[in-house]
Amino acid sequence: MRIDKYLWSVRFYKTRTIATEDIKKNRVSIGENPVKASKEVKAGDVIKIRKNQIEYKIKVLDIPKSRVGAKLVPLYVVDMTEKDQYEILKMRKESQDYYRQKGIGRPTKKDRRDMDDYVDDETPTDMESDDWDTFFKEINDDED
Numbered sequence: 163m164r165i166d167k168y169l170w171s172v173r174f175y176k177t178r179t180i181a182t183e184d185i186k187k188n189r190v191s192i193g194e195n196p197v198k199a200s201k202e203v204k205a206g207d208v209i210k211i212r213k214n215q216i217e218y219k220i221k222v223l224d225i226p227k228s229r230v231g232a233k234l235v236p237l238y239v240v241d242m243t244e245k246d247q248y249e250i251l252k253m254r255k256e257s258q259d260y261y262r263q264k265g266i267g268r269p270t271k272k273d274r275r276d277m278d279d280y281v282d283d284e285t286p287t288d289m290e291s292d293d294w295d296t297f298f299k300e301i302n303d304d305e306d
Contacts, residue, residue: 166199168203169209171228171229173230192208203225205223206220206221209221216243218249220243221240
């Protein structure tokens with residue numbers, strides 16, 4: 163099986179196109195040698211993938227016939243990535259969480275709906291046009 167198709171079928175990449183692009187950028191190698199997208203993968207190969215500034219290392223156990231479900235991936239791949247690489251990934255995620263704390267910044271859709279409900283509760287809805295004039299006069303009088 164081609165390496166781009168293999169990486170897609172074991173759910174390492176979302177699409178074959180993305181896998182092919184990363185292979186062209188020399189981010190994927192078998193052993194120490196960068197490969198082309200058409201390179202055939204065999205059981206026992208060790209594939210190194212540079213993705214999201216992390217160096218993943220996987221070992222091919224078997225070749226699937228087509229794309230497999232997430233629960234079946236361990237039948238075809240062994241993750242040999244070093245633990246410090248996952249720690250780097252964890253630190254990057256934590257640093258991104260620091261960027262915007264909850265409740266600060268632009269309101270979410272739920273926040274906007276809550277604000278709209280609050281504003282709608284304060285204004286009467288069953289008034290006629292003459293009543294609106296009276297309503298606004300009362301508001302202005304209260305402010306003075």
